Amino acid sequence: MNLPSKLIEDAVTEISRLPGIGKKTALRLALHLLKQHEAHTEALALSLTRMRQEIKYCKTCHTISDDEECSICKSHKRDSTTICVVEDIRDVLAIENTNQYNGKYHVLGGVISPIQGIxxxxxxxxSLVSRISESAKNEPVKEIILALSATMEGDTTAFYLGKRLKETGVSISTIARGIPVGGELEFTDEVTLGRSIMTRINYSQE
Amino acid sequence: MNLPSKLIEDAVTEISRLPGIGKKTALRLALHLLKQHEAHTEALALSLTRMRQEIKYCKTCHTISDDEECSICKSHKRDSTTICVVEDIRDVLAIENTNQYNGKYHVLGGVISPIQGIxxxxxxxxSLVSRISESAKNEPVKEIILALSATMEGDTTAFYLGKRLKETGVSISTIARGIPVGGELEFTDEVTLGRSIMTRINYSQE
Structure with a gap:
């Protein structure tokens, strides 16, 4: 793209560095900002800079938080003997939205990915290992639930965590993989379907 | 979405004001910035603020430009008797990429849209009207090409321009509407196909 202005070219280059945003979309966004009032752009720029500079992470579970400890870690209503291990804060939000989980979390900050150098x-x-051993003094952690994406990176991380946490002696489980609720059997891919048969749930034992 | 931090919530709100970006995408972008180096976010914020504050528009054609007059308006190699009227700079870039046009441009900065209050x-x-009458002293403008989108707003604007420019006496044309090159006849919608029959090109006259 041959932009006639260095200013807009710089902005487009910076915007298009964001994931999923190409040069064309970046130009559309830049032109949108130019059409809006100047205060709009300033508020956007300020909120981004402030977020990046002043953001804090919970010292216990490493989720994003405005305080030293996040509201979930602080809460006494939540079961601290169960820790759900997730990739990032979006997964915490997704699980919280289900209203099916009342334990605590541990945010890894990513998954093992040799390609991306992680x-x-x-x-x-x-930090998770020491959190588990620390808990022995008070309320010992009984179960670690691995809630990672069903991708190669997620599986690698789950495998590594399984080995690393073996010494702590806590029970380790992973969220079920199978056909989604509302999903039709014939349209489910064979890997998922195969896994859902392998890890079938025996109703008669319940 | 119930975000645990005011800082990230502010950033997500501001990002999701951009067109085509919802809350979920905004959160994804914010988390991406948090994973990157701080300098990355600062460069983005600075480039946006600088673009919005320091941007200039060409005094003749109103396109975005770093100088008072853009490179196309300054150029003596381009035919100044033809002006192509477009909505914004993206259309200038699109037409320039065709290598089929050697005239000048006039950027409207939008199209008439009562719904959006434009x-x-x-x-x-x-400015276009006075540009045409000014040109009479030097090299008179002979033709105005309306290159506007084939939407209701684009058509309204073209209709308005047609009436408004009638007094100037210049020839007014509009870019052809019809089936796209490489498009198959049977998949073309009936309005486009009907228009392409109405405005057919007579080869025997050429």
Whole structure:
């Protein structure tokens, strides 16, 4: 794209660095900002800078928080013997929306991905290990639920966590993989369907 | 969405004001910025603020430009007797990419849209009228090509321009509407196909 202005070209280059936004969309967004009042752009720029500079993470579960400890970690109503391990804060929000979980969380900050250069030491895995051993003094953690994406990176991370957490002696489980609720059997891919047969639930034992 | 941090909530609100970006995408973008180096966010914020504050528009054709007059208006190689009227700079870029046009441009800055509260006085129509009458002293403008979108707003604007420019006496044309090159006849909608029959091109006269 041959833009006639260095200013707009810089803005387009910066916007198009965001994931999922190409040059064309970036130009559309830049032109939109130019049509709006100047205060709009300033509010956007300020909120981004402030967020990046002043953001804090909960010292216990590493989720994004305005305080030193997040509201879920602080809450006494939540079961602290169960920890659900997730990739990032979006997964916390998704699980909270289900209203099916009353334990605590641990945010890894990503998943192991050799292609993107993310190894176990980039994630908050050691913090999880020490969190489990610390808990032994008070209320010991009984179960770790791995709620990671069903991708290769998610599975690799789950495998690594399974090995790393073996020494702690806590029970480790992973969320079920199978056909989605409302999903039709004939349109489910064979890997998912195969997995859902392998990990079938025995009703007679319940 | 119930975000645990005011800082990220502000950022998500501001990002989701951009067209085509919802709350979920905004959160994805905000989390991406948090994972990147701080300098990345600062460069983005700075480029947006600078663009909005320092942008200039060409005094002749109103396109975005770093100088008082844009490179196309300044160029002596381009035919100044033909002016192509477009909605915004993206259309200038699109037409330039065709390599089929060697005239000048006039950027309206939008199209007439009563729903969005955009009337003729919000656009650079009067500037176009005075540009045509000014040109009479030097090289008179002979033709105005209306290259507007084939939408209701585009057609309304073209109709208004047609009436408004009648007094100037210049020839007014509009870009052809018809089936796209490579398009199959049977999949073309009936309005487009009907229009392409009405405005057919007579080869024997050429």
């Amino acid at each position: 190894g176990p030491e980039e994630l908050t895995i050691e | 009337g003729p006085e919000e656009l650079t129509i009067e």
